Amino acid sequence: MAYYIGVDIGGMSIKAGIVDESGRILVKDSIVPRVEEGQSAITEDMYHLCEKVCAKANMKLDDVTGIGFGSPGTVDTAKGVITFAANLGFYRYNLIKEFGRLWYCKLAVGNDANCAALGETRFGSGQNKKNTLFVTLGTGVGTGFIVDGKILTGHKGAGSEGGHICIRMGGERCSCGEKGCWEAYASATALIRQTQQAIEKNPESMLKTIALRDGEVTGKTAFEAAKLGDPVAEKVVDTYARYVATGIVLLTNVFRPEIVMIGGGVSNAGSALIDRVTRIVNRHCFGSRKVNDVPEIVQASLGNDAGIIGAASLVMD
Template identity: 45%
Template sequence: MYYIGVDLGGTGIKIGVVDEKGTIIEKDSCPTRVKDGYKEIVKDMSQVINSLKAKLNISDDEIHSIGIGSPGAIDDKNGVVIFSGNLEFDYVPLAEEMKKYFDKPVYVGNDANCAALGEYFALNDDSIEDFVAVTLGTGVGGGIIMNKKIFTGFNGMAGEIGHMGLVMNGEPCTCGKRGCWEAYASATAIIRETEKAAREYPDSYVAKLVEENGGKGSGKTAFIAQRAGDKIGDMVVKNYVQAVAEGIINIVNAIQPQVVVIGGGVSKEGEGLINPVREYVEEYSFGPSTVKKAELRLATLGNDAGIIGAAFLGK
């Protein structure tokens, strides 16, 4: 049997055919026509799915189910997107609409939760029941798996870990509040701090790298400077790592997951990021050193996590 996974984004839709082992057999994409409304968006999805079926010579009988990962608050029991600013959705019956095209079970979940589910299945370890995925990208996303199932909370909005309050009245966040973890631990945050350091320390290597990049920093700039022995780059990275660790320590203390996976663009720094975060978690998370703490790992699926997780909503 095959599972169809749909990763619905604000600008593009990625769709894949996934086998029982979690391997994407084939995938394709199309633009998200937000202004044309949800019915046209679902129609586009159905056309891509039919194209994939034809390419693979798969019949409807070979498809187990269709899963859709969407940004926003989700009523997963009824397959409804309660609200999504990116998609301009307001109580959209996504599952019901998709069933007009396919006589198959259709499941809808939050996109970050789907990515977490994909990473969870990638662990391929049945002994792990409680798990958290953290994505360090433009914002900070995440998903929580408890007792091997996505934890959504009573209103479908659990897992918005990027909006944990870290600093009261701190840096402004995209959500309209101030001091959210996202405002300190996202790629956007380290870029902001890198550019600020370049202005304050114009003779630093960080400043040189920023200047060479047209006055713009990136999520990698401070790490590159740190590896080159630049003290200012080292300062920016250490402050950033501490901010990442503070949020993860809060997650670990509140949930005590067996594994925390870190993904997103900044995670490409690999051990240079995760090792110092591990040290903070070991030292500052609750409990004596004799008690086993959450294991931190790097995400493995990249941009495919959302497709695989959405596909396995029906598994």
């Protein structure tokens, strides 16, 4: 059995785990990176974290066949360079070269959403499928395409940024500076904004009761109230599902995945989201009325572990 380390890099925490070739995590741990001390300090932190998970699994560094890293931002996988990751201060940083000075083995780095897409396709909800789309609905909207079994990275690794396809010209302002991006309508952040607007217009709705109970509006508020039969909440959830589905239809018409795997915090709504999105996608995908080849829409199954497992998958071939 070969063992790998998957490192899931985030601005708030870096997670790492020992992953075996069947995609199972043996042990995992996390650290808060020293972001303010710069790129080298973060790299050292990751090295120590890798040492720590090895010790936890009673393994030596030599027992690890390879280490894969999943980073936010733009990553040039071919060169091993994190081109730009704002939250961590990485700018044109050759992670593979620098990490290789501390620990030499098979190393690779990829964009985090792409890694999650690979992990989900190999070991999660997309197993045995060659063409898949992974969508994460969190603070933003991330996408990862697996085309013929491989990550679609595009020129200099800048793909894919499916969250920034325009679904409404001149629409809501997006975090990227553009207007009308899918992310501005389908992220958890957008859902919270849509829920807040519904509360302001309908202060008598159950949405307000739940928000007051929780002390805030979250990505769960509308789904919970809709489940209890609140008509205002049902409208919020229906509209939100339509936004999610609109992006999926656009991307499906271009790439035609066999399956669309939805992850991220909002995906925890489960069938309340998946069933609604499925209905709309079935209706609007190209050719859907004549041929029955619309992609299956499912909730991603690896949850928060997709990042670690996917990063480890980078070095499994």
